[in-house]
Amino acid sequence: GQGDMPTEIWEKVKNHPCYSEEAHHHYARMHVAVAPACNIQCNYCNRKYDCANESRPGVVSERLTPEQAAKKVVAVASTIPQMTVLGIAGPGDPLANPEKTFKTFELISKMAPDIKLCLSTNGLTLPDHVDTIARYNVDHVTITINMVDPEIGAQIYPWVFYKHKRYTGVEAARILTDRQLQGLEMLTERGILCKINSVMIPGINDQHLVEVNRAVKSRGAFLHNIMPLISAPEHGTVFGLNGQRGPSAQELKALQDSCEGEMNMMRHCRQCRADAVGLLGEDRSAEFTTDKIMEME
Numbered sequence: 001g002q003g004d005m006p007t008e009i010w011e012k013v014k015n016h017p018c019y020s021e022e023a024h025h026h027y028a029r030m031h032v033a034v035a036p037a038c039n040i041q042c043n044y045c046n047r048k049y050d051c052a053n054e055s056r057p058g059v060v061s062e063r064l065t066p067e068q069a070a071k072k073v074v075a076v077a078s079t080i081p082q083m084t085v086l087g088i089a090g091p092g093d094p095l096a097n098p099e100k101t102f103k104t105f106e107l108i109s110k111m112a113p114d115i116k117l118c119l120s121t122n123g124l125t126l127p128d129h130v131d132t133i134a135r136y137n138v139d140h141v142t143i144t145i146n147m148v149d150p151e152i153g154a155q156i157y158p159w160v161f162y163k164h165k166r167y168t169g170v171e172a173a174r175i176l177t178d179r180q181l182q183g184l185e186m187l188t189e190r191g192i193l194c195k196i197n198s199v200m201i202p203g204i205n206d207q208h209l210v211e212v213n214r215a216v217k218s219r220g221a222f223l224h225n226i227m228p229l230i231s232a233p234e235h236g237t238v239f240g241l242n243g244q245r246g247p248s249a250q251e252l253k254a255l256q257d258s259c260e261g262e263m264n265m266m267r268h269c270r271q272c273r274a275d276a277v278g279l280l281g282e283d284r285s286a287e288f289t290t291d292k293i294m295e296m297e
């Protein structure tokens, strides 16, 4: 229920399946995979698959043009009436593909104006796009923040590509954390709800995520979603190949518990694919391939 939440915030969360634990039983989201490129490298990413920001590696999602994506949204919304939210979450970084991402939002806001728009990003170029995000009425932005300490960041991110130049090591991580936190502040100043996703990587950032939690809370983040690293050698990620393990369910819960009280913690994330369709935990993307949508017309 609304509890003591201000009405303008309640209006934004009550039917968003990720922002409200209750809503996820009743409302569906869909992602469209319009954003193939990325501007950083995470050691938990396998570019052959979807963005590990938001996804379980293993299945390649179908890449769509903005026009195909908008058609798909209209087709899904007419089939699944509980579909309230359209998210762009990959397979790369949506803001490393700004033309495709914002063109998709523009088409959808015309063709399906009731659908809420949602965006997930690594944050590197976020400050440059805050005005555009606000202009397209994107109410929900997720930033994946795994550290606020560049020394720790250097163990997670081998490089970032920023303003036409490749940076590595601590310097790269410092640029990334500065841009992420600046972007978060700019969004929350404009009243855009921000969720922070963090990937829990045992031995690297597990102790540190409590500090990340404080840093994002103090900058106005609404919700913190700490997700387990999914690591297996067959996924071909740097961490997987190095034998880096993911956390146990108990370790994850203990960390979430120690952050709870500081701010709202999300505990119902299903680490969706970049082309997921349906209720969280349900995947109906196979019903809505481009071929099938063309047949529906």
Ligand code: CLF
Pocket (backbone or CB within 6 Å): 017, 018, 029, 030, 031, 053, 054, 055, 085, 086, 087, 088, 089, 118, 119, 120, 140, 142, 195, 225, 268, 269, 270, 271, 272, 280
């Ligand atoms: Fe998608 Fe992400 Fe928007 Fe939700 S998913 S872009 S906020 S509409 Fe949700 Fe999926 Fe977890 Fe993401 S369950 S991976 S938190």
Ligand code: SF4
Pocket (backbone or CB within 6 Å): 038, 039, 040, 041, 042, 044, 045, 046, 047, 050, 051, 052, 053, 091, 092, 093, 122
């Ligand atoms: Fe991969 Fe996403 Fe990281 Fe880019 S931001 S390297 S797509 S996990």
